[in-house]
Each structure stands twice: as C-alpha cells, then as structure tokens.
Amino acid sequence: VTRVPRTDIAVLGGGPAGSAVAYRLARLGYRVLLVTADRPDGMDRTEVLPPSIETLQGAFPLGPALADQPLAPLTRGRWSGFGEDVRPHPGTRLVQRVSFDRSLLQIAAAAGVELIESARARRPHRTPDGWMVPIDRAGDRCSVTARILVDAAGRRGGFARNSRLLAAATVALCARWTPAAIRAGEIWVEALPDGWCWSAGVADGVLEAATFVSMAECRGLGLQALRRRHCQLLLQSERFSAALHGAVPGPVRVCDATARIDEDPAQPDLIRVGDAAFAPDPMSSQGVQAALRSAVQAAAAVHTILSGGDAEAAISFYQDAVQAVAMRHRTATAELYAGHQRWRDHPFWRARAEHVTDAPAPSVPIQPMAADPALRLSRDVEIVAAPALVGDMIERMPSVMHRSEPRPVTWLNGHLLAPLLDRMGSGERASAILAGWSATMPADEASSVLQWLMARGIVEPGPPPS
Numbered sequence: 047v048t049r050v051p052r053t054d055i056a057v058l059g060g061g062p063a064g065s066a067v068a069y070r071l072a073r074l075g076y077r078v079l080l081v082t083a084d085r086p087d088g089m090d091r092t093e094v095l096p097p098s099i100e101t102l103q104g105a106f107p108l109g110p111a112l113a114d115q116p117l118a119p120l121t122r123g124r125w126s127g128f129g130e131d132v133r134p135h136p137g138t139r140l141v142q143r144v145s146f147d148r149s150l151l152q153i154a155a156a157a158g159v160e161l162i163e164s165a166r167a168r169r170p171h172r173t174p175d176g177w178m179v180p181i182d183r184a185g186d187r188c189s190v191t192a193r194i195l196v197d198a199a200g201r202r203g204g205f206a207r208n209s210r211l212l213a214a215a216t217v218a219l220c221a222r223w224t225p226a227a228i229r230a231g232e233i234w235v236e237a238l239p240d241g242w243c244w245s246a247g248v249a250d251g252v253l254e255a256a257t258f259v260s261m262a263e264c265r266g267l268g269l270q271a272l273r274r275r276h277c278q279l280l281l282q283s284e285r286f287s288a289a290l291h292g293a294v295p296g297p298v299r300v301c302d303a304t305a306r307i308d309e310d311p312a313q314p315d316l317i318r319v320g321d322a323a324f325a326p327d328p329m330s331s332q333g334v335q336a337a338l339r340s341a342v343q344a345a346a347a348v349h350t351i352l353s354g355g356d357a358e359a360a361i362s363f364y365q366d367a368v369q370a371v372a373m374r375h376r377t378a379t380a381e382l383y384a385g386h387q388r389w390r391d392h393p394f395w396r397a398r399a400e401h402v403t404d405a406p407a408p409s410v411p412i413q414p415m416a417a418d419p420a421l422r423l424s425r426d427v428e429i430v431a432a433p434a435l436v437g438d439m440i441e442r443m444p445s446v447m448h449r450s451e452p453r454p455v456t457w458l459n460g461h462l463l464a465p466l467l468d469r470m471g472s473g474e475r476a477s478a479i480l481a482g483w484s485a486t487m488p489a490d491e492a493s494s495v496l497q498w499l500m501a502r503g504i505v506e507p508g509p510p511p512s
C-alpha cells in the first residue's frame with residue numbers, strides 16, 4: 047500500500063459539490079486532496095441548469111464551465127395531462143455533465159486542489175488523528191490520511207450513510223435516440239399514466255430521453271426488460287409516439303432518482319455535500335445548483351471547525367441548512383406532482399403528490415404601501431442568537447424568530463434582519479422606516495424587505511405612540 051502524504055481535508059467525489067467545496071477550502075489556505083472516480087462509459091448525461099446558477103459565480107467561478115454549454119430558453123410539454131404548456135426560461139442551459147464536471151475540476155485544480163483522478167475511494171476508517179481512506183487506482187491501492195473528510199460522492203458513493211427517502215422511490219431510465227426528427231435545444235416534458243418523461247434535443251436529430259417510473263415496478267427487471275419499459279413509456283407520449291415508432295434507442299442507463307436526505311450530514315470530522323447530503327427529485331432541475339450551494343456552506347463549516355471557531359454552531363448550521371432546503375424542495379416538488387390532473391388517481395401520481403400542505407402560508411396579506419400605515423413589531427417576534435453564514439465562517443448572530451418561519455431568519459436579501467428591526471420605532475410610519483433603512487440599502491430593496499415582513503406578520507399595522 048502506497049501512502050500519500052497527510053492532507054488537511056480529503057474530498058471524495060469530483061462532481062459539482064466536490065469541486066466547489068475543494069476550491070473554497072484551497073482558497074482558504076488548506077491542503078485539499080480530491081479523489082474522484084470517472085463516470086462509467088456511456089454514463090454522460092444532459093442536464094438543465096437554471097440561469098440563477100450564475101448567482102453563485104462569486105463563490106465559485108463557474109464561468110469557463112458554462113461558456114460552451116448551449117442555451118435552451120424554452121420547455122414545452124404536457125404536464126397537467128391535457129393542453130400543451132410552454133414555459134420560457136431565458137438563460138437556461140443544457141450541459142453535458144462529463145465535460146461540465148471536468149471544467150469544474152480544472153477550476154479547483156487551478157486553485158491548488160491536488161487531484162487523484164480515475165480512482166475509487168473505499169470505505170474510510172477513523173484514526174486517532176483523523177481519517178485513513180483506502181484508494182484504488184489502476185490496479186494499485188494507496189491510502190490518504192486527512193484531518194477532515196468530505197463525502198461528495200453523489201447519491202451512491204458506496205459509503206455508509208444514514209439516508210432517508212423524502213418521497214416514493216423513483217427510477218430514471220435514460221437513453222439516446224438517433225433517428226428522431228428533433229431540433230437541438232428543444233426540451234419536452236410530459237406526464238404519462240404511470241410516470242413522466244423529460245427529453246432534450248442534444249444535437250439536430252439526436253434525442254436524449256429520460257423516463258421516470260416507480261422503483262417498485264422496476265425491481266428485479268434485467269436491462270432488456272428495463273429498456274422495453276423505457277420504450278413503452280415513450281411510445282405513450284403524445285410527442286413521441288409517432289416520431290419514435292420503429293426507432294431503437296441506444297443502451298439504457300438506470301439510475302436512482304428518489305429525493306433523499308442524510309440524517310447526519312455534519313460531524314466534527316466529517317461533512318457530506320451535494321447529493322450525499324440531500325439528493326433532490328430531478329424534476330426540479332435544481333440538483334447542481336443545490337450541490338454548489340451546499341458546498342459553500344460546508345466549506346464554511348469546515349473552516350470554522352479547523353480554525354478554532356464555534357464548531358458546535360458550524361455543525362448545527364449545516365445540519366439545519368440541509369434540512370431546510372430538503373423540506374422546501376419536498377413541498378415544491380409535491381406541488382408540481384399535484385399539478386397533474388389527468389392521471390392523478392394513478393398510484394404513481396398519488397404517491398408523489400403528498401406533503402403539499404407543508405408550506406407555511408403567509409399569515410397577513412401584503413399591505414398597500416401607498417397608505418403609509420403606522421407599523422410596529424409583532425409581539426411574537428423574538429431575537430435569538432442563531433448560527434449563520436458570515437463570510438467564510440459560521441457565527442452565532444442575532445436572528446429573528448417568528449411563528450411564520452420554521453427557523454430563525456438572520457439574512458434577508460443579503461441584509462442582516464435583526465439590526466433593521468432594531469432601528470424601527472414602534473408605530474413609525476412605513477415611509478419613515480424605509481427612509482431609515484435607505485442609508486444601508488437601495489429604496490426598492492428596503493421596500494421589498496418591509497413587504498416581506500408585513501406579509502409574514504412580523505411587522506403589523508399598529509398605532510403611532512401617543
């Protein structure tokens with residue numbers, strides 16, 4: 047067994063989450079080693095990235111990785127089950143994951159991350175001063191020792207995890223079809239009686255299609271049977287039944303597509319990022335963005351622990367952040383499934399439309415600002431010290447607790463919320479509150495912060511002091 051010199055942080059997995067967390071930690075001055083397996087041949091996948099991913103540029107310079115990926119500004123489909131929906135989304139991109147992930151790894155390497163590529167990490171062991179990770183590469187075995195381990199190995203990884211399903215188990219069956227009369231950049235989504243399909247024209251005449259079905263119905267089926275099931279599903283589609291009739295797909299890849307969360311994503315010497323912490327339903331097209339966001343939070347948690355900051359706050363912040371994003375996602379996807387009408391009584395649709403009622407409803411309608419009401423803080427508001435992301439660290443910050451929000455709110459649109467409430471006089475007119483805040487933010491931002499507070503009942507109409 048060859049020993050690789052000791053490192054501060056070993057990142058296992060070189061997808062978006064692994065590259066981003068490694069990049070952030072290397073920039074903070076740590077020695078970071080990233081071990082990644084290759085995607086197996088034929089496992090490249092076309093995915094959609096929303097334009098909001100660009101907001102992460104400041105945290106991770108994605109630009110070069112996005113540069114050559116084509117725009118796909120429109121999705122058409124039949125989601126409700128009846129009429130055709132057209133959803134414009136300017137700035138959305140189609141990415142080929144193998145080349146995209148390669149560019150992200152290069153960005154991390156340029157920041158000083160040491161890469162061990164085409165290598166598979168085996169089950170890590172705890173040692174008295176950190177971790178030992180056995181690694182298989184080209185028939186050789188070496189080992190890495192590190193103080194902190196980052197599990198960024200995606201949904202599978204092969205390591206022991208404490209994961210819980212967030213929805214009924216779903217499988218994706220993906221294949222490329224070549225004789226299709228299809229235009230590059232065309233995206234189509236369609237609800238089917240017992241599943242749904244997503245497809246994109248990856249070049250003129252080349253269709254990539256994924257069908258999503260219940261895992262229960264695939265259990266025990268071999269690749270040929272799964273391929274037949276993929277074809278049957280697509281032939282039920284109004285868009286493809288004629289276009290693909292008689293055509294033969296390439297090899298079918300099978301992957302888990304169930305939303306799941308790890309119940310224990312942060313410990314003092316171990317943190318899970320991206321899909322390893324929370325894997326969303328692919329329907330949201332948010333997986334890569336969520337993975338990058340979790341990498342930024344995880345890097346701050348690791349930096350806080352290694353630099354002698356408040357480790358307990360760091361762990362609690364990260365666990366809470368994973369939980370919060372997973373619960374929001376669960377509600378939003380259940381709403382999307384519940385939006386389907388035609389086969390809503392079929393088991394596939396019924397099982398996935400659950401949890402719709404989790405979203406907290408705003409307690410008070412937005413008040414018209416023109417009337418310039420006198421406002422005061424709700425009696426239910428409490429200011430607590432909650433762990434929050436501040437720059438590259440996690441710190442306990444004064445945060446706003448109220449029954450309308452499931453957890454304390456520290457930041458709103460990039461502004462610390464508690465000091466803003468502190469500056470409000472009870473019974474002050476809306477215009478005076480906004481004037482006070484406009485010293486620290488533009489007027490339109492101040493107005494949207496106040497409307498957000500009023501919509502939740504954190505700030506409510508109340509008489510000026512007599």
Ligand SMILES: Cc1cc2nc3c(=O)[nH]c(=O)nc-3n(C[C@H](O)[C@H](O)[C@H](O)COP(=O)(O)OP(=O)(O)OC[C@H]3O[C@@H](n4cnc5c(N)ncnc54)[C@H](O)[C@@H]3O)c2cc1C
Pocket residue numbers: 058059060061062063064081082083084085092093094095165166167168198199200201202203204218220256301302303319320321322325326328330331332333334335337
């Ligand atoms: C069918 C399907 C369609 C999807 N479509 C979209 C979409 O359109 N848009 C979107 O944003 N998201 C989509 N997603 C979700 C998205 O793919 C993931 O959320 C995202 O890739 C998570 O990134 P990650 O870095 O956490 O994990 P991954 O991208 O899975 O990266 C994990 C990396 O770890 C490596 N690895 C695994 N095990 C080991 C090991 N033992 N040793 C070393 N390396 C290892 C893997 O080779 C891989 O490189 C889709 C998911 C599925 C299943």
